[in-house]
Amino acid sequence: MIKPDQIRAARAMLRLEQKELARRAHVSVATVRRLEAEDAASNVAGTTVARIRNVLEEAGAEFIESGVRRRAMRNPADREARFRAIMDIAERAAALPVSNPDFSEADLYDENGLPR
Incomplete structure (x- = not known):
């Protein structure tokens, strides 16, 4: 499961505001804020976390154990x-x-x- 710090870092790297991430993931801005809070795991459904992760990965983020990085160009x-x-x-x-x-x-x- 991705951590709140990784989500914030991915958003910063991709220059995505919370509002834009929420729009793309079809969730509320409050949900993105809860997900980025330190106790996020207990406040957000797993399917919502997966949806946020997919949106960030589609935008070019790659989640790794120690953080996040920009995905290399594929072709x-x-x-x-x-x-x-x-x-x-x-x-x-x-x-x-x-x-x-x-x-x-x-x-x-x-x-x-x-x-x-």
Whole structure:
């Protein structure tokens, strides 16, 4: 059975908020919070723990005896999909400055150097 620390570590590694994990596992946020508490084993059903674990594993976590790690890419198709996702993010980020207006010091501060 996975431990609360492993679940918190997996969420952090995968950058999943409790709300998103709960949504993907079809459980309440309160259930995720209980599962991440120190006395989680007595408060959450085993099937719910298994569902949370499956969601985290599908997202890329691999639970090991001493903790959790990111699962290695399995095949070239996985690597290509990840590369495409990263390139999509890069293209969106590159477009941001174009859509934002340029600001100068004169726009932000008055002639005395005080914020407008």
